[in-house]
Amino acid sequence: MNYEPMLIGKKILIGITGSIAAYKSILVVRLLVKAGADVKVVMTPAARDFVSPLVLSTLSRNKVIIEMAEGDEWSNHVMLGRWADVFLVAPLSCNTLAKMAHGLCDNILLAVYLSATCPVVVAPAMDEDMWQHPATQKNISALAEFGNHIISVRKGELGSGLFGEGRMAEPEEIVNYLVEHFFRAATLKGKKAIVTAGPTYEAIDPVRFIGNHSSGKMGFALAEALYLQGADVLLITGPTHESIPYEGLRVQRVVSAAEMFSAADTAFADADIIVMCAAVADFRPVEVAKEKIKKKTATLELSLTKTGDILKHLGSRKKKGQYLAGFALETENAEANAREKLSAKNADCIILNSLQDKAAGFGVDTNQVTIFDRSGTVLSLGLQSKKEIAKEIVSFIVSRIHE
Numbered sequence: 001m002n003y004e005p006m007l008i009g010k011k012i013l014i015g016i017t018g019s020i021a022a023y024k025s026i027l028v029v030r031l032l033v034k035a036g037a038d039v040k041v042v043m044t045p046a047a048r049d050f051v052s053p054l055v056l057s058t059l060s061r062n063k064v065i066i067e068m069a070e071g072d073e074w075s076n077h078v079m080l081g082r083w084a085d086v087f088l089v090a091p092l093s094c095n096t097l098a099k100m101a102h103g104l105c106d107n108i109l110l111a112v113y114l115s116a117t118c119p120v121v122v123a124p125a126m127d128e129d130m131w132q133h134p135a136t137q138k139n140i141s142a143l144a145e146f147g148n149h150i151i152s153v154r155k156g157e158l159g160s161g162l163f164g165e166g167r168m169a170e171p172e173e174i175v176n177y178l179v180e181h182f183f184r185a186a187t188l189k190g191k192k193a194i195v196t197a198g199p200t201y202e203a204i205d206p207v208r209f210i211g212n213h214s215s216g217k218m219g220f221a222l223a224e225a226l227y228l229q230g231a232d233v234l235l236i237t238g239p240t241h242e243s244i245p246y247e248g249l250r251v252q253r254v255v256s257a258a259e260m261f262s263a264a265d266t267a268f269a270d271a272d273i274i275v276m277c278a279a280v281a282d283f284r285p286v287e288v289a290k291e292k293i294k295k296k297t298a299t300l301e302l303s304l305t306k307t308g309d310i311l312k313h314l315g316s317r318k319k320k321g322q323y324l325a326g327f328a329l330e331t332e333n334a335e336a337n338a339r340e341k342l343s344a345k346n347a348d349c350i351i352l353n354s355l356q357d358k359a360a361g362f363g364v365d366t367n368q369v370t371i372f373d374r375s376g377t378v379l380s381l382g383l384q385s386k387k388e389i390a391k392e393i394v395s396f397i398v399s400r401i402h403e
């Protein structure tokens with residue numbers, strides 16, 4: 001995953017305690033450093049039995065701190081807690097959790113914790129019975145009351161070989177948590193955005209539908225890009241396997257064009273930015289058969305009727321200050337059709353996806369698009385990942401709304 005530029009130059013102190021999950025911290029360090037963060041590691045003495053300081057110092061490019069003092073050199077725990085933008089303790093063992101809850105200070109990690117002036121995030125990891133013990137629950141509540149951030153434990157295979165609650169969140173989830181809670185940009189702070197994504201399914205009978213090949217990837221990437229720029233985002237999506245890694249990004253799942261219409265229409269009045277990426281069905285069956293249609297005849301005729309055009313409807317409701325971006329998916333006369341949609345739907349820009357382009361459009365992780373806007377600007381974005389395309393589309397929108 002590419003978090004840049006959110007993490008570039010951010011100072012992150014990682015505390016590692018004695019838990020089997022410590023091996024995952026290596027990946028946390030790696031992900032953060034790769035994204036441009038400045039990472040330092042502090043460990044409890046017990047953590048040394050689970051993960052090598054040499055690996056961590058090599059990956060973090062900083063000396064790993066384990067002792068309060070080495071020779072005649074004292075480790076300045078106060079300055080470490082002040083240096084960091086965030087102090088992440090991952091994994092947080094049952095033992096260190098208890099000590100943090102009670103203010104004990106018998107190692108450098110605890111001394112840093114007690115003196116830290118930056119936000120503290122903990123990712124607990126332990127066996128299910130230990131996690132569910134009332135003493136542990138009391139301790140975790142105490143940490144939350146102190147204002148620390150808790151990344152909840154996950155259910156899954158545990159170090160003991162048992163299955164249950166107590167597994168530390170995955171490295172990507174931990175990094176996503178840090179990005180979401182501390183490092184989102186403020187460019188679109190205070191702005192509300194709606195994104196539509198995925199296909200719609202129009203029921204024929206209880207088991208069949210008319211759909212299309214949209215995976216939702218492009219729309220999800222756009223929702224994430226807007227959210228990481230600070231917008232308050234509502235993603236309205238048709239059926240897809242995609243998921244959003246940020247808990248604050250609201251997702252409304254719908255099935256049919258009519259449901260998407262109603263969801264977008266309801267949210268529209270308050271929205272500042274609307275990006276319509278969904279591949280909405282243009283037609284739906286006039287009637288939905290109550291029972292499964294039997295294959296008694298050689299041919300079957302379906303009578304279809306047009307669905308409501310959501311983009312056109314929102315375009316007709318658009319007020320000053322609202323920015324409406326539509327997509328156009330074309331197989332022929334791409335540019336002319338995109339320009340026609342721009343005016344017919346009263347959009348501020350149309351993002352053209354041509355199915356003539358290789359490695360672009362439905363399903364794949366890459367895309368290439370051309371943006372047409374009302375001022376006559378034509379911006380071509382060459383083949384790259386949908387995440388990168390999404391960032392560029394969002395930059396384009398930002399440049400237009402801040403004009």
Ligand code: PMT
Nearest residue numbers: 214215216217218276279280310311327328329353362363
């Ligand atoms: O989901 P992926 O697999 O990542 O693929 C991404 C994509 C190819 C679906 C996406 O990039 C894309 O091109 N989306 C638009 C698909 C489409 O339906 O285009 P269209 O030209 O038929 O529609 C024009 C615009 O009207 C679109 O903004 C569409 O959301 C909107 N529309 C269409 C029909 C309808 N009833 N209501 C609408 O609002």
